[in-house]
Amino acid sequence: MKPPGSTLALEAVLGIERPILGAPMARVAGARLAAAVSGCGALGFIGGGYGDLDWIDAELSALDPSSIGVGLITWRLDEEPAVLDHVVAAGPRAVWLSYGDPTPHLETIHAAGLVAVCQVLDLDSAVAARHAGADVIVVQGSEAGGHGRPGRGLLTLLPAVVDQISDIPVVAAGGIATGRQLAACWQLGAAGIALGTRLYATHEAADSTAAKRRLVELRGDDTMHSTVFDRVRGPRWPEGYTGRAATNSFVREWHGAVDDLEADLARQRDRYAAGVAADDLDVRVLWAGEAVDLIDDVQPAAAVIREIHGEAADL
Amino acid sequence: MKPPGSTLALEAVLGIERPILGAPMARVAGARLAAAVSGCGALGFIGGGYGDLDWIDAELSALDPSSIGVGLITWRLDEEPAVLDHVVAAGPRAVWLSYGDPTPHLETIHAAGLVAVCQVLDLDSAVAARHAGADVIVVQGSEAGGHGRPGRGLLTLLPAVVDQISDIPVVAAGGIATGRQLAACWQLGAAGIALGTRLYATHEAADSTAAKRRLVELRGDDTMHSTVFDRVRGPRWPEGYTGRAATNSFVREWHGAVDDLEADLARQRDRYAAGVAADDLDVRVLWAGEAVDLIDDVQPAAAVIREIHGEAADL
Secondary structure (H helix, E strand, C coil): CCCCCCCCCHHHHHCCCCCEEECCCECCCCHHHHHHHHHCCCEEEEECCCCCHHHHHHHHCCCCHHHCEEEEEHHHHHHCCHHHHHHHHCCCCEEEEECCCCHHHHHHHHHCCCEEEEEECCHHHHHHHHHHCCCEEEEECCCCCEEECCCCCHHHHHHHHHHHCCCCCEEEECCCCCHHHHHHHHHCCCCEEEECHHHHCECCCCCCHHHHHHHHHCCHHHEEEECHHHHHHCCCCCCCCEEEEECCHHHHHHCCCHHHHHHCHHHHHHHHHHHHHCCCCCCCCCECCHHHHHCCCCECHHHHHHHHHHHHHHC | CCCCCCCCCHHHHHCCCCCEEECCCCCCCCHHHHHHHHHCCCEEEEECCCCCHHHHHHHHCCCCHHHCEEEEEHHHHHHCCHHHHHHHHCCCCEEEEECCCCHHHHHHHHHCCCEEEEEECCHHHHHHHHHHCCCEEEEECCCCCEEECCCCCHHHHHHHHHHHCCCCCEEEECCCCCHHHHHHHHHCCCCEEEECHHHHCECCCCCCHHHHHHHHHCCHHHEEEECHHHHHHCCCCCCCCEEEEECCHHHHHHCCCHHHHHHCHHHHHHHHHHHHHCCCCCCCCCECCHHHHHCCCCECHHHHHHHHHHHHHHC
16 A cells, blocks of 8 residues: 555556556457557556456466456456456456455455556545555546446546545546547546557457447447346346447347346347357447547557557647 | 638637636526626526526526527427527527527527527537537537436547537536636637536525535535436426436436336426425435536635636646
8 A cells, every 4th residue: 555645656556658558358358459558568458357267368378467467357256256366376467356346355466466456437436445455546437338337427537536536546447549538637637547449449459350340430429338238148247337338239129128138038148149159240249438439440559559648748 | 600620719709708608507597697607707608498588588687688698498499489589689699509409590599690509419419510500519428417418428529529520619518617627628629618517506506505505515426317307397308318416315216217207297296396395405406417526615606717717727
């Protein structure tokens, strides 16, 4: 724990040169993307998601674990704490915990000398995570793609969190894809930013070319929060979480009729699995944040990060 | 219409010294608040709401109409266009249209030599309003209090709109209460900001002391979007609009059960009216944006505006 009042730069806490984190997008942020992000002076995270250790081990074996971080879903660790022990033993530079109370898991991370990054969706959780010993707070607005919660914009939530937490770095996440947004987040008191959707639309992200092209075409108004994809994919998420994804036929069909979806679940799961197998973007989920409005091309991750950082520094 | 490519400053278009608009909060922004806002170099708007001409005339008679603007709800003007004729004839400096397609009404405003301010909630509406001849675009994120729509944060929607509209001023609205947010909005390309909830918590706003104190106590996470208050108060809003208000017992009771509310409407309307009469904040609506996180006191409006503008200019 840092002594109160001594604000530490994000770069110093994480040993990086650019105050930018690559969000641990489950399965999409693999070794290739994380290595590209870390390779240009930011910090890449592997998206460990629900904790599939075979996948995580395969990705970690493709790089130097100490050069990147690993992200995990906190409420899954409550069910399987051994996943965290395994990840920590692999020696990443940091562990990023999202969606749940990080308190029970911070000791495991700190005992191994790793940095604990805690992602939060509201003010109370930010203060609680700081109190529990988080080294970095990532505050995520509802602009973000993937899992989160509707209802809080980063333009208010970020300064509200910064007002409460002044002694450790607060990182802004959700909807960020440009240097002027990084500059705006600096104005609001952030120590840096996390990039999710913007890095999804890079060569190194682990998804199809069609999926990445769709991100470029999509607009923010064509994305929405829903529980539909979690219901059909499983596992079931705790109450209160939704995910922002591209608005496609599947989510449009079931969003207002989740009871009907649950009643027909076996059949819809087959249909969904077929959509995944065919990479049918009108069926399968494409997690996407409002940042898609500001994404015009699929680029190498390092070019994205250099451009954003350079533009913000110029401003 | 301004020639494309010639960006005009908000101050020049509206004849003001500070790039800040007082949002036309229906009934809450009366002559007293609008005059205080205009009196310190910004531009105050009277909240004409649904178009009650007796109320509007009474407020306009208390000041020089050319020193302020009037806000009206666009979809109501579609039903009663004479309201706009009446307001325009009174000679305000500007008319602010919200919630609906402004196209049919812009000629009336321009024929009288007034400035047309068009508030939008998404990218398509921004481009359409510009094309129709809006002089100023106000882009409102879902952080805002009062009517709007969930789903779009200002941190992404604002730069997306600015990317499309470069020849007239774009004003940022929703959740803004501090100078660092004004500075952040400048970074994102805004020509200025609109203040709603922050001005609600001022001496000059037309509501009870208890209501204003509640705004100071409230936190952004204690506000939510719902249609409950519109259903019980009437008139019925078009599909797609919600309003962000303080989460109180009444909205908590009915938000997930609007069909039950509709089935018991007569009784609940009586109950609601009694809550209004008693200024019972656990029943009556208190429109409130996420900005409440950043509001620590009830102040004079001029002090609020000077502080925000001064802080932003320093940054």
